[in-house]
Amino acid sequence: MAGEVILEVESLNKAFGGLQATHDVDYEMMTGELSAIIGPNGAGKSTFFNLLTGYHTADSGKIFFKGINITHWPPHKITRLGIARAFQVSNIYPRLTTYENVRQAILAQQKKTINLFTPASRLARRETTELLEITGLSEQSDMVAGNLSQGDKKRLELAIALGSRPELLFLDEPTAGMSGEETHDTMELVKRLNREIGLTILFTEHDMSVVFGYARRLTVLHQGAVIAEGTPEEVRDNEEAQRVYLGEEA
Amino acid sequence: MDTSLLLSQFLSGLSRGMVLFLIASGLSLIFGVMNILNFAHASLWLVGAYFCYSFWVLLQGYGFGMWVSIGLAALTLAAIGWVIEVVLIRRVYDRELPEQLLLTYAMVLIIGDLIKLTWGVEDRIIARPPLVEGPVFFFGIPFDSYFIFVILVGFAVAIGLWWFLQKTKYGHIVRAAVFSREMVSALGIPIPRIYTGVFVLGIFIAGLAGGVQAPVGSITLGMDMAIVVQAFCVVVIGGFGSLLGTLVGSIIVGEIYAFSILFWPQGALVLIFVVTAVVLIIRPWGLFGTPMRA
Amino acid sequence: MKRYWWLGLVFIVALILPFVIGEFWVHVAVEILILGLFAVSFNMIFGYMGQLSFGHAAYYGVGAYATGLLMVKASVPLPICLPASMIAAGICALIFGYFCVRLTGIYFAILTLAFGQLMYYIIFQWYSFTGGDDGLQGIIPPDFLFSATAYYYFTLFVVAAALIVIWYISESPFGYTMRTIRENPDRTRFIGINVKRYMLINFVIAGMFAGLAGGLWGPFNRSIAPDLCNWHQSGTPVFMTVIGGPLGFFGPMVGSVIYTFLMAFVTGFTEYWPLTIGLVIIFVVLFMPGGVLGFFEERVKIIRARALEVGAGESSEKENS
Numbered sequence: 001m002a003g004e005v006i007l008e009v010e011s012l013n014k015a016f017g018g019l020q021a022t023h024d025v026d027y028e029m030m031t032g033e034l035s036a037i038i039g040p041n042g043a044g045k046s047t048f049f050n051l052l053t054g055y056h057t058a059d060s061g062k063i064f065f066k067g068i069n070i071t072h073w074p075p076h077k078i079t080r081l082g083i084a085r086a087f088q089v090s091n092i093y094p095r096l097t098t099y100e101n102v103r104q105a106i107l108a109q110q111k112k113t114i115n116l117f118t119p120a121s122r123l124a125r126r127e128t129t130e131l132l133e134i135t136g137l138s139e140q141s142d143m144v145a146g147n148l149s150q151g152d153k154k155r156l157e158l159a160i161a162l163g164s165r166p167e168l169l170f171l172d173e174p175t176a177g178m179s180g181e182e183t184h185d186t187m188e189l190v191k192r193l194n195r196e197i198g199l200t201i202l203f204t205e206h207d208m209s210v211v212f213g214y215a216r217r218l219t220v221l222h223q224g225a226v227i228a229e230g231t232p233e234e235v236r237d238n239e240e241a242q243r244v245y246l247g248e249e250a
Numbered sequence: 251m252d253t254s255l256l257l258s259q260f261l262s263g264l265s266r267g268m269v270l271f272l273i274a275s276g277l278s279l280i281f282g283v284m285n286i287l288n289f290a291h292a293s294l295w296l297v298g299a300y301f302c303y304s305f306w307v308l309l310q311g312y313g314f315g316m317w318v319s320i321g322l323a324a325l326t327l328a329a330i331g332w333v334i335e336v337v338l339i340r341r342v343y344d345r346e347l348p349e350q351l352l353l354t355y356a357m358v359l360i361i362g363d364l365i366k367l368t369w370g371v372e373d374r375i376i377a378r379p380p381l382v383e384g385p386v387f388f389f390g391i392p393f394d395s396y397f398i399f400v401i402l403v404g405f406a407v408a409i410g411l412w413w414f415l416q417k418t419k420y421g422h423i424v425r426a427a428v429f430s431r432e433m434v435s436a437l438g439i440p441i442p443r444i445y446t447g448v449f450v451l452g453i454f455i456a457g458l459a460g461g462v463q464a465p466v467g468s469i470t471l472g473m474d475m476a477i478v479v480q481a482f483c484v485v486v487i488g489g490f491g492s493l494l495g496t497l498v499g500s501i502i503v504g505e506i507y508a509f510s511i512l513f514w515p516q517g518a519l520v521l522i523f524v525v526t527a528v529v530l531i532i533r534p535w536g537l538f539g540t541p542m543r544a
Numbered sequence: 545m546k547r548y549w550w551l552g553l554v555f556i557v558a559l560i561l562p563f564v565i566g567e568f569w570v571h572v573a574v575e576i577l578i579l580g581l582f583a584v585s586f587n588m589i590f591g592y593m594g595q596l597s598f599g600h601a602a603y604y605g606v607g608a609y610a611t612g613l614l615m616v617k618a619s620v621p622l623p624i625c626l627p628a629s630m631i632a633a634g635i636c637a638l639i640f641g642y643f644c645v646r647l648t649g650i651y652f653a654i655l656t657l658a659f660g661q662l663m664y665y666i667i668f669q670w671y672s673f674t675g676g677d678d679g680l681q682g683i684i685p686p687d688f689l690f691s692a693t694a695y696y697y698f699t700l701f702v703v704a705a706a707l708i709v710i711w712y713i714s715e716s717p718f719g720y721t722m723r724t725i726r727e728n729p730d731r732t733r734f735i736g737i738n739v740k741r742y743m744l745i746n747f748v749i750a751g752m753f754a755g756l757a758g759g760l761w762g763p764f765n766r767s768i769a770p771d772l773c774n775w776h777q778s779g780t781p782v783f784m785t786v787i788g789g790p791l792g793f794f795g796p797m798v799g800s801v802i803y804t805f806l807m808a809f810v811t812g813f814t815e816y817w818p819l820t821i822g823l824v825i826i827f828v829v830l831f832m833p834g835g836v837l838g839f840f841e842e843r844v845k846i847i848r849a850r851a852l853e854v855g856a857g858e859s860s861e862k863e864n865s
Contacts, residue, residue: 053734079736091734093727096720104717104724108735113721113742120717164735287650341830347650348596349829352786355779356825363819479661479775486654516669523662527655531643534651 004031005067006168006200007052012061014051014224021047023224025061029168034194034201036215038208040244044224045204046088049170053085054078065168084166088173088204090153092160094146098137101145101156103128105163127163135159136185151182158186162193169193171203175210183207187214212236220244254391259508261388265397267504268404269466272459273477274484275411275496276452282428282491283448286339286350290357292478293365294330294453298323298460299469300365303374306464316379320461327457328450335449340442358474366471373468382465396465403462407455408497415493424448428491476519483526489539498537558700562693570692572808577696577703578760579780580800583788584710585753586781591790592714593746594726596653598778599660600754602640603633605773607755609667612680612762622686626702626759633755634748636663641747645740648729657775664773679769683762699760706753707797713749714793722746783821787828789835798837 009027013020021044029035037045050056052063054075063071070078093101106124107113115123132138135155140148145156154177161169174190175183187210193199205211211218211232218235220228228234228241235241277291302316302323309315334357342350382399385392415421427434427444435441463469484503488495503522510518529536562570586600607629614620614628640659647655667674674680689695713719721742724732729739762768771777780803781796788799803821810820832839 055730055734074738075733076736076738079734085734087731091728091731093724093731095727096723100720104720104732105735107717107720108732108737113717113737114745115717117712117716119712119715120720121715123717160731160735287653338826338830345829345833347653348590348782348786349833351596351598351653352782352825353829355782356822356829359818359822360826363816363822367816367819475776479657482654483658486658516671519665520662520669523658523665526658527643527662530647530651530655530658534647 005029006031006033006065007202008064009052010062010064012048012051012063013059014047014056015059020224022051022058025221025224025226027219027226029200029202031167031200032194032198033217034191034215035203035217035219036211037202037204037219037221038211039221043221045221046172047224048221049085049172049204052078053083053170079164079166082165082167083170084161084164084168085170086154086157086161086172086174088176090150090157092145092153092156094144096145097142098145098148098152098156099128099132099141102131102137102159102163105160106131109164131159131162135162135189150177151179154178155182155186158189166199168200168202171201173204173206175205175207183210190214254389255512257388258391258393259512260505261393261397261401263505263508264501265394265400265404265504266507267500267502268401269459269463270477270481270484270503271404271497271500272407272455272462274481274488274500275407275493276455277481278485278488278490278492278496279411279424280449280452281485283424284339284343284445286342287347287354287482288452289351289354289478290334290361291452291456292474292481293358293361294327295456295460295463295477296469296474297330297361297365298327298457299464299473300369300374300460301326301457302461302464303369303376303469306376313379316376316465319376320458320464323461323464324454324458327460328454331450331453331457332446334453335446339449340445343442343445358478362472362474371471373470374464375468376465378465400462400466403458404500407458408493411455411493420447480522483522486526486536487529489533489536492536492538492540495536495538555704562696567692569808570696572804574692574696574699574764575808576800576804577699578757578764579784579804580797581703581706581760582754582757583781583784583796583800584707584793585750585757587785587790587796588710588714588722588746588750588753590782590785591795592719592722592726593743595648595743596782597644597656597750598653598775598782599640599656599658599663600750600781601773601775601777602656602660602663603637603751603754604758604761604777605663605667605768605770606636607633607758608762608768608772609674609680609758610755611759612683612768613674615683615763616680622689622763626756629755629759630752631755633758634752636755637748637751638744641744641751645743645747657778660773660775660778664770664775667773668770674770677770679767680762681767683766683768685763689763695764699764702756702760706756710753711793718742718745783825785835786825787835789837789839789841791834792837792841795835795837799835802836 005028007029009025012022012025014022025048037048039045047056051058054073057072062069065081065083068081070081093104103120103124106127107120110124112123132141135158137152137155137159140152145153148156154174158171158174171190175186178186190201190203191214194201215232218230218232219226220235220241222244227244228238230238273292273295277288280286280288302319305319305322306316309318338353342353378396382396384395386395386398387393415425423434423439423444431441434444480503484496484499487502488497488499506521506525507518510521561573582604586597589595589597610629610632611625614625615622644652644655644659668677670676685695689698721732721737725739725743733739758772761772784799784803785796786799787802788797789795806821807817811817828835834842
């Protein structure tokens with residue numbers, strides 16, 4: 001299973017007005033990877049995710065997922081093919097309950113959303129409960145999602161993404177706004193998902209201890225371009241990466 | 251087809267378009283700045299027409315009566331606009347779109363009945379002064395001389411508004427408010443005051459339009475109903491918040507109306523809505539608008 | 545379903561109503577039911593999908609004309625006309641909706657309004673087919689539905705059946721998908737849902753039920769006119785929904801009861817009904833933003849919260865994400 005190319009990006013470009021947000025990016029991921037993209041604010045990490053998931057369309061370049069060219073596909077088709085994402089600012093359904101939030105993602109994955117006459121409450125019970133348990137949201141199940149704490153909202157965000165049963169998961173700063181303990185729990189969950197069910201995961205993160213603690217491969221973006229790539233150790237030793245990014249931290 | 255007929259049709263379309271412009275420019279300005287779609291705009295326009303009539307009745311003995319009445323109607327409406335803004339509109343700045351729409355829609359109903367209570371149900375007609383009573387002749391074709399006045403007022407207001415928005419300090423603030431409320435309030439200018447000013451200005455122009463409309467034909471209850479939706483069409487075609495767009499949109503709608511009366515009388519209004527729908531589908535922000543704040 | 549015992553009660557009251565009230569009020573009750581269905585169908589777009597349609601009367605009018613024309617020109621029996629009304633309105637909603645769902649917010653409102661007016665003027669001007677502004681007279685229901693009471697029962701059963709169907713739809717995965725599109729269309733795309741297509745399906749279903757309501761109207765009123773399509777008519781379900789409360793399933797129905805009852809009452813002694821309802825709407829918009837149902841729910845919550853003495857702001861805490 002591991003070792004197969006799951007995602008392949010060829011010289012991807014995107015500009016907003018005069019600003020080159022993604023500049024000739026080549027990128028490749030193998031099945032089973034747990035990798036991170038890092039870079040200073042405005043380096044183009046979110047744009048990169050947005051391009052890969054169809055939120056933005058690329059100006060030029062190609063994106064292959066499982067060998068299929070998905071370059072100009074709309075988000076819902078990309079999701080159905082097996083890519084899910086969790087957003088940086090939690091992107092949930094604030095007036096539905098936590099349970100309903102997660103169930104909706106599962107129903108969509110099971111292609112049951114077109115069902116007009118079976119009460120939704122009777123469907124996907126087991127899957128929803130399971131996923132809430134996995135993400136540690138069982139107690140908040142009946143709470144209106146808008147009233148959840150910041151950390152729980154991020155966890156719900158992750159749960160919704162997992163509800164799509166992706167093969168490739170993008171996490172945009174999965175621990176932003178979380179306490180130290182929550183951060184640890186979340187990243188352990190991410191690690192477990194990767195190890196146990198072989199989910200391929202790509203995340204961005206500001207917290208360097210998280211990045212170096214969990215990612216097995218790092219890619220450094222700067223002004224939309226890839227400037228360094230490799231294992232955490234290699235990136236740590238890379239001069240250019242140090243200069244543009246790590247230098248600030250060190 | 252006879253070119254003279256086409257010309258006279260063109261001029262009548264233009265004058266119709268100018269009345270629409272006067273209504274739609276205020277509507278567009280209010281929407282552009284305040285993000286409030288004023289359903290009651292044409293109702294206030296009709297109130298302007300009735301006020302013009304009442305002033306004219308008072309001033310009937312004087313030769314200048316009608317002209318003064320038009321101005322007085324506009325001023326009266328400005329005052330009414332101010333009251334409406336302060337009492338009602340101000341309370342819904344932060345509300346969601348449907349509530350704002352409903353509020354102004356409720357005003358349509360209320361104003362309609364208040365007109366009925368004040369002026370009754372019979373049509374009102376203003377006798378025009380001799381200057382604009384008879385037709386004028388262009389290349390031998392008779393043309394309603396009052397329409398010339400309507401067209402002139404329309405262009406005068408267009409130029410005046412353009413000057414105000416482009417050349418004055420307040421105009422710059424208003425234009426800035428179209429793009430970003432935050433920026434304007436960051437400059438320390440109180441947003442409510444700008445909103446009130448813009449609303450009063452918009453209603454003033456609507457009142458002027460009502461005054462100008464009054465002597466065109468008879469003033470009838472319910473005239474506002476068809477006009478307000480056409481004014482929406484104008485704003486949509488031209489683009490929200492764009493003065494030039496509103497002018498062009500008004501002329502387009504006025505001319506569509508005038509020419510389809512000639513070729514396909516049943517289709518005049520149908521055609522206006524078809525054009526509006528096509529513009530909305532292809533360019534929701536209109537011919538001259540910018541796709542910001544969608 | 546235990547929570548809905550009161551529905552059974554309401555239905556029983558509705559059944560014995562004609563024995564208690566006079567014929568005038570039976571007429572009012574029919575109107576409440578028809579306009580209530582119209583408003584509930586509107587709320588499928590407004591409350592559930594989160595878009596304001598200001599042209600919903602187009603589908604109501606098309607439904608009314610479908611039944612009216614079939615009955616008057618082809619003597620088709622009413623039970624066949626009603627499904628035909630739904631289909632006609634559904635086709636119309638499919639064509640207009642295809643374009644409308646590409647837009648949201650104010651643009652959606654205006655495009656639906658423009659299409660509504662388009663429909664209105666087509667019916668108004670197509671004299672040879674629709675009778676133009678003369679309308680269509682002599683839409684007589686079959687003998688067994690001729691009396692006000694009989695037509696009331698017929699309407700009651702049709703509307704109740706329609707409401708049950710809409711209720712099921714609103715509780716189905718599809719109904720929840722509409723809620724998620726209202727709450728967060730972007731997120732909904734990213735769980736793999738084709739948002740525009742779902743919006744269109746919902747738009748068509750809502751149009752079909754508006755068409756059914758319209759179909760019921762003609763034989764009740766014995767005649768129809770193009771005004772049924774006008775933007776004023778489109779305003780009616782908006783009022784009802786806002787008065788009753790858009791976030792509950794029964795809000796529009798409650799709104800219809802209040803609106804129609806008030807209208808019957810007020811028009812009894814003054815012609816200034818628009819003024820009255822205008823003031824009511826302003827009052828509701830300014831002081832009861834959640835409608836009557838929302839208002840009472842808030843009260844109940846506050847009373848319960850006080851009774852339970854819950855900790856600081858647990859239930860009142862509101863966060864925007």
